Amino acid sequence: MAPTQSARPLITYPIATALAFIVSVGLLNNCNSAEWNIPFSGNAYRTSPANSDQGFTRDRGVNWSKSDETISVFFYLNQPASVELAIRASAPSSPSSVVATVGQQRLPFSIQERAPSLVQIGETKELPAGYTKVDLRGGNEVSFHGIQAYDLIVRSDLANLEISFVKNNQGNMFYWGRRGPSVHLRYHVPREQTLKYAYSEITVPESQDPIGSYYMANGFAEGYFGIQVNSPAERRVLFSVWSPFRTDNPREIPEDQRIIALGKGDGVHLGEFGNEGSGGQSYLVYPWQAGRTYRFLTEVVPNGDGQTTYTSWFGDLKKDEWRLIASFRRPKTNTHLRGFHSFLESFYPAHGHQERQANYGNVWVRDTDDSWHACQRATFSVDATGGGGHRLDFTGGSDQNHFYLRNCGFFNERQAAGTSFERSVEPSSPPKIDFEKLPR
Numbered sequence: 001m002a003p004t005q006s007a008r009p010l011i012t013y014p015i016a017t018a019l020a021f022i023v024s025v026g027l028l029n030n031c032n033s034a035e036w037n038i039p040f041s042g043n044a045y046r047t048s049p050a051n052s053d054q055g056f057t058r059d060r061g062v063n064w065s066k067s068d069e070t071i072s073v074f075f076y077l078n079q080p081a082s083v084e085l086a087i088r089a090s091a092p093s094s095p096s097s098v099v100a101t102v103g104q105q106r107l108p109f110s111i112q113e114r115a116p117s118l119v120q121i122g123e124t125k126e127l128p129a130g131y132t133k134v135d136l137r138g139g140n141e142v143s144f145h146g147i148q149a150y151d152l153i154v155r156s157d158l159a160n161l162e163i164s165f166v167k168n169n170q171g172n173m174f175y176w177g178r179r180g181p182s183v184h185l186r187y188h189v190p191r192e193q194t195l196k197y198a199y200s201e202i203t204v205p206e207s208q209d210p211i212g213s214y215y216m217a218n219g220f221a222e223g224y225f226g227i228q229v230n231s232p233a234e235r236r237v238l239f240s241v242w243s244p245f246r247t248d249n250p251r252e253i254p255e256d257q258r259i260i261a262l263g264k265g266d267g268v269h270l271g272e273f274g275n276e277g278s279g280g281q282s283y284l285v286y287p288w289q290a291g292r293t294y295r296f297l298t299e300v301v302p303n304g305d306g307q308t309t310y311t312s313w314f315g316d317l318k319k320d321e322w323r324l325i326a327s328f329r330r331p332k333t334n335t336h337l338r339g340f341h342s343f344l345e346s347f348y349p350a351h352g353h354q355e356r357q358a359n360y361g362n363v364w365v366r367d368t369d370d371s372w373h374a375c376q377r378a379t380f381s382v383d384a385t386g387g388g389g390h391r392l393d394f395t396g397g398s399d400q401n402h403f404y405l406r407n408c409g410f411f412n413e414r415q416a417a418g419t420s421f422e423r424s425v426e427p428s429s430p431p432k433i434d435f436e437k438l439p440r
Contacts (some may be wrong), residue, residue, distance in 0.1 A: 033157040037088075038075050040149050041392075042166030042174035045353045046073040047135070051211070053350040061089075061168050067138030072353065073152045074242035074410050076164035076392050079129050084122040086153040087136075090114055097139030102132065108139065120256040129233055130412035131393070134135050138160075149377050160309025166390045173390055179212075180408035181386030181394040184219075188343045188377040188420075190364050195337040197366035199431050200300045201317060202227065203402075208357040212348025214238070215358040217296035218312065221339035222330055223279070225298055225312045227288050237286050239312045241328045242279040250278040254392035257331055262309065263440060265324035282326035284314070291315040293361070297433065300337040308333040313438055324439040340365060340375070345407040350377035355393075361423075364430060374428035379420045387417060398423045 028116040048070035055063045062392040064071055077083075084137045087098065092170040098106040100121050107122040134152060138144030154163060166177030189195060198218045209229055216226035223241035230236055241252075245257040259280030261270050275279040288294055297313045311327040342360050346352050363375040380396040386407075395413045396405045398421035406413075 010079075017216075020320065033155055033163065035153060035155045036075075036163045036165070038073060038152040038154060038165050038186070039165075039168070039174070040071070040073065040151065042169065042177045043075065043152075044071050044149075045074045045178070045350065046070070047353065048137075051350050051354070056349075058172075058174055061148060063146070063148040063433045065146040067141050067144040069137070069229075071136045071149065073134045073136070074131055074165070074353065075126060075134075075152075075154065077129050077160040078161070079158070080126050081156055081158045081161050082124055082126045084123045084155040085134065086152065086155070087111075087119050087121055087150040088116055089119060089147055089149040090116045091145060092148060096145045096147055096379070097143040098140055098147065099137050101135040101137070102127070111147060112174050117150075118153070131410040133410065164389055164392055168250060171384075174387070175349060176385050177390045178352045180346040180352040181391045182241055182343055182345035182383040183237075183386070183394050183396055183405045183407050184341055184343040184383075185360060185378040185396060185403055185405060186381065187363060187365075187375040188379070189340055189375060190367075190373050193365075193367040193369075193371075193373065195365045196299060196301065196368050198300075198337055198340050199296070199362070199364045199366070199433075200294045200342065200360055201293050201362045203293045203359045204290045204360065205357055205359065210346075210351050210354035210356055212346050212351040213356045214343075214345050214347055215293075216343045216345070217360070218298040219341040219343060220298065220300060220310075220337055221335070222333065222394060223310060223328075225296055225314075225325070226342075227286075227294065234285055235288050237284040237288070237314045237325055238281070239283070239325045240279060240281040241310050241330055242277045244330065244332045244365070245278075245300070247278050248275050250274045253278055260329040260331075262327040262329055263302045263311075263324065264326045265439065268325055270326065280326075280328045281291075282328075284323070284325055295362075295431070297322070297431075297438075298337070300335065302334045302336065303329070306334055307331050308335055311440070322339075322433075322438055327440065336368065337365065342403075342405070343408055346408050352408055353410060355406065357404060357406040359399070359402045359404045362429060362431065363403070363423075374425040374430070376425050377420055377422050379418065380415055381417045397421050400424055401426070 095112045189252045200217045214228040216224050218225040225239040239291045243253045245253045295317045299311045302308045312325045313322045315321040386394045395415040
């Protein structure tokens with residue numbers, strides 16, 4: 001990405017501080033240097049002592065008041081480089097000492113001004129290509145009195161250096177950028193068959209299940225079904241169907257276009273959802289675990305009267321169990337299964353710096369003639385956060401008999417959107433399901 005100049009003219013800073021910075025980093029002597037302003041609002045996280053959005057605002061940076069809190073800022077270098085760092089920040093109460101850590105390098109500095117000012121941090125040794133993390137922490141309890149930080153400034157005179165990060169809040173990108181890129185698998189299914197069921201299995205590797213993760217197993221044109229991590233104490237199985245009426249507010253849906261719940265399993269909560277389209281939602285609070293394999297089955301059947309019924313079941317593969325999650329009726333819809341896909345997303349911005357992964361194995365569809373078809377191929381895609389270059393930490397692929405998706409964490413591996421993968425399939429591996437015994 002091409003370097004951008006500071007979004008705020010230098011004269012907005014206190015003149016003495018600005019001139020001192022210009023002289024100290026040599027901006028007056030090197031007209032070939034480039035400078036990037038990295039907004040804290042879109043590129044920083046509170047990473048210690050706990051992940052939290054406390055003190056963050058959408059477009060006013062971050063404020064932290066305790067010396068044991070660490071704020072981490074991330075940016076991507078397209079080649080190895082030594083860079084000069086500065087910060088635009090204020091110390092509203094009184095001067096505060098801060099330490100920046102970049103890898104093994106410690107760069108102490110002090111913020112003196114109560115108004116937003118430009119302060120030099122120092123020059124780094126050569127950083128490798130890929131993502132760089134800058135950790136900022138108060139010097140100690142005595143010398144740290146609170147900071148309001150707005151931008152990390154990176155400067156270099158290295159030719160052809162490009163730095164990638166979330167540049168501005170257009171399209172609410174500070175929010176989406178901190179959440180991280182969502183990644184998807186579109187499964188290749190037989191086009192000549194009418195499909196009734198989608199089946200898949202998910203295994204989340206151990207330590208790849210941070211808060212705010214949604215591992216979507218069975219996606220279809222009108223909804224989605226998977227598992228998520230809602231808090232340290234709660235996990236859910238989530239199944240939702242969109243209304244045919246397009247709105248982000250479920251209250252606006254006309255009566256004749258509302259999703260109707262036809263049934264639900266024990267302990268399942270029914271309700272509505274909004275802000276991403278609207279419709280009917282169901283979820284089961286369930287303590288699923290990383291390292292275990294869970295199976296998902298979704299049935300899509302047109303009723304013959306311009307409506308379609310969607311039913312989903314969930315179970316622990318090792319226990320050979322099936323639990324009904326819910327059954328919904330969607331009006332103004334006459335279809336069987338279409339648009340079969342899976343995805344992986346981070347839905348809490350405070351945890352968008354933590355890596356997550358899911359393995360999607362044993363993916364199948366079943367047609368209306370009761371024949372199974374293996375989904376051996378899938379095509380990878382990424383949302384606008386990744387596709388627009390705001391975040392580059394996303395990938396997917398296949399590994400023997402399963403597909404996988406991986407995102408967030410600021411790792412350096414990246415897969416191109418549109419790439420297709422193929423998994424191996426055993427000849428006798430279709431799922432064994434007694435459809436007559438499924439709970440309804």
